[in-house]
Amino acid sequence: MATLKLSGALAAMAGCEEIEVSATAYRGLLQEIDSILPEWDRAKIESMAFVIDGEIVDEPFLATFERDSELHFIEKIAAG
Amino acid sequence: MKAHVTTRINQESVEFLCEPSETLLRVLRDNLGMTGTKEGCGSGDCGACSVVLDGELVCSCLVLGVEAQGASIETVEGVAASDELHVIQQKFLEHAALQCGVCTPGLIVATKALLAENPSPTEAEARYYLAGNLCRCTGYDKIIKAVMDSAATMREGA
């Protein structure tokens, strides 16, 4: 099971700092969380970058990951 | 009423009409289409508009178009001989002394004026002479190296 790490407002809403997920792709992950946390703001999450084992993926739509991956949602980084 | 002005720019005689309140910078850029001279501030603080007027380095944003009457003006467009670059231009390229390049025309004109006045400036003299030409990209290091190398090369060639 991959591990989704949560922080800040997301962690507060979920009431925990990590969730085990069975999905192995970004799209599946979103659906899975929809069912676990119906109140989360999916539009906001979709506007965030996705991190797979330390690698920041700005446009994660087609991203896949491993069963033991560690996952994060982070703010997109502004360009200067 | 517009004034009729006759002047010389880069060794060519030029006539133009301008409002008495128009700056030489405006005349060069808007009336004559010579946009090599840049505007960074319009208040004499950045040097992007540097030209040489009767042998003197000036900010063209602080000179009126009508003051060009009977004068001789050198702009960045007159620094290179047709397609052969001036030593200063060549050195700016070799030393990567420009990033965005918008300060470059002013700096080339000012460097030429510096080396005409003082062919062997010290680094400190170069830094003070060029203190009126702002560059936000480079931190000046490579500009000063290009200026010092230009001076050395021009002395050898002289």
Place this chain on the structure above:
Amino acid sequence: MSEARAFKHIGQRTIRPDGFDKVTGKANYGADLALPGMIWGAILRSPHAHANIRSINTERAEASSDVLAIATFQDFPSVNDAASAAGTLRKDLIDTAQNILAQDKVLYHGHAVAAVAARTEAAAEAALALIDVDYEVLSPVLSIDAAIAEDAPLLHPQLKTEGLVEPADSPSNIAARMELKKGDIAKGFAEADVIIERSYDTPTVHQGYIEPHATVVNFDHNAPSMIWCPTQGHFDVRARIAQLMNMELGQLKVVASEIGGGFGGKTTVYLEPVALILSKKAGRPVKMVMNREDVFRASGPASASQSTIKLGAKMDGTITAMQATLHYEAGAFKGSPMGPGCMTVFTPYDVEHMYVEGFDVVVNKPKVAAYRAPGAPQSEFAAEMAVNELAAKIGIDPIDLRLKNAAREGTQTIYGPKLKVVGLEACLKAAQQSEHYQSPIADGVGRGLSAGFWFNIGGQSSVIINLNPDGTGSIIEGSPDIGGSRASMQMMAAEVLGIAPGKLNPIVADTEHVAYNQTTGGSRTTFATGMAVIEAAESVVSQLKERAAALWNVTTEQVDFVDGVALNLAGEDSLTLAQICAAAEKTGGQISGTANINARGAGPSFAVHLCDIKVDPETGKTDVVRYTAIQDAGKAIHPSYVEGQFQGGAVQGIGWALNEEYVYNESGVMENAGFLDYRIPLASDLPAIETIIVEVPNSFHPFGVRGVGETGIVPPLAAVGTAVADAIQKPVSSLPCSPPKVLELIMAES
């Protein structure tokens, strides 16, 4: 990637291909275009920092024969629909529109209210007096403290703080809160022998690009409307205008002029949509140019900040806990770089327990824009100042302290990912061994150092390489060249194709001639667009092999391609790239390669700066006497332009630390809106800026590249601040270290 790889062109100091035009004055920047029939636009700006607009009356202007068109907020079709639809994602768009032309409130002095077009620039400016605006003046909110005070006037009566644990019920000037945690901060402090807690502040500063914003727009009903402007991202200009004006992307063609500096400040739109409205109404091309005063008052500067840092450490130098509270001014609309500020603040450290809380605060100043590593200089200034003080308190060399706690491969960052291979330790060691650090410190001089971190980004880039029948060619890219990137594109393509860089002409195409490219920013261009160039060139190479195979009647596997020459492994034949191009007609037509990528794997870049400063005890005047910038470039494609990025960032940071600041009077009017009084560094203010390029390759890039553009502005603030503190032997907590402030510190009782 093998580290010993020998490059032919990469790493050389070639002459940039656009250089000739830039040293002769031929290159065309934003204000350099004139079109037949062109008229001029001008903007009416608010004389108040905070006021309700009761009415805007344009009747007198409309009646004037000089005025050819007028624009106000009401001319944004999309926003008026969106305002009623009120979706959350539309809110950003409405903010953008209200910043470009105020709707019912002005939120800073200089805020645009209306625009007119007339035949000449002077006539347009004169006509502004014909627009009557009735204001109800409100008291301005000019600092973080004033904005978060209990009874503060509200800039946006609807604005509620996002990111609170309990959703906010009442409106506030705090637009957002962010919290990041790692480990257990209380435990970290409990383990500490030494704890220090300090507060710091930094002022509003401006990117200070020498070229003011400018645009020429020609609205066209039957063809794409043309927008010419200096921008870091013409595709994003197109997207923004399309949204604001309810147009399709295909109805717009944005041409990126040469750009006279941006540093993040040219990543948004101000004049372009207004000029489009005016051009549409007048039926003529419209030119608009900001003057320097407007650039200061009404473009997007960088956030002022207030930070509190608390650090805990053991006497052996192990840092056990790092905590920060960071406030960033967003200006008139939400959206400061508070997020990246929180994410970067402690990234140079591998420490178990961390806690960071950030706040995005609206004030009556212009809406901030990105500025080189947006958010990082402010927060890392505070963190690095505190780390230096910690080192002094424990009595350990500041580089040793950093080495003991340095972030390295596998370090868990507070914002989520673990770091891959990074070059911080290499930079610290290079700093320690540098001649500068080894040299004695002269009398009356102080020395400071600081580390700095920036993420770097990848993202979308699209490139086409076309070869000509004689073996020359062009590289068509869509990343505006802000500091010499055409040269590195040429070199990377030349490396893959095995031909001289000068054979390839790099072209920054408009939005119609190449597919979408993300904005030049985030230190992404040499990395991501470079990666697209390499991929396009590799596609060209495989086609060259196929063509050679066809000419020799062998299989492609029997063809090798080395240094620009195809070799027939089944025989003795060889063909140069030019010969294959010459025969292209016979083997299937001309040769070109494309790459449309979304680059991943941008490698972060760390830096360490060293600074020696002399302070005049009589006047408080500071003099930078020696400065060295050390940074990891992964692989320097063109070392001169890499050094140039280090030096430019360092000097902007030196200006931020020593002189630059927006000075406001009580009514919220900026009092120093010009280069005379907003003093950016001059040639005479500075010594040589020494550089050391560290190369710890980024394994995700074929040549090892890490972006280098932004990190360089992060370390100078604390390097300079610490050097000043060292010189005067008093703590420094507030930037800039301008002479009056330094003198005050010198005079203060210790």
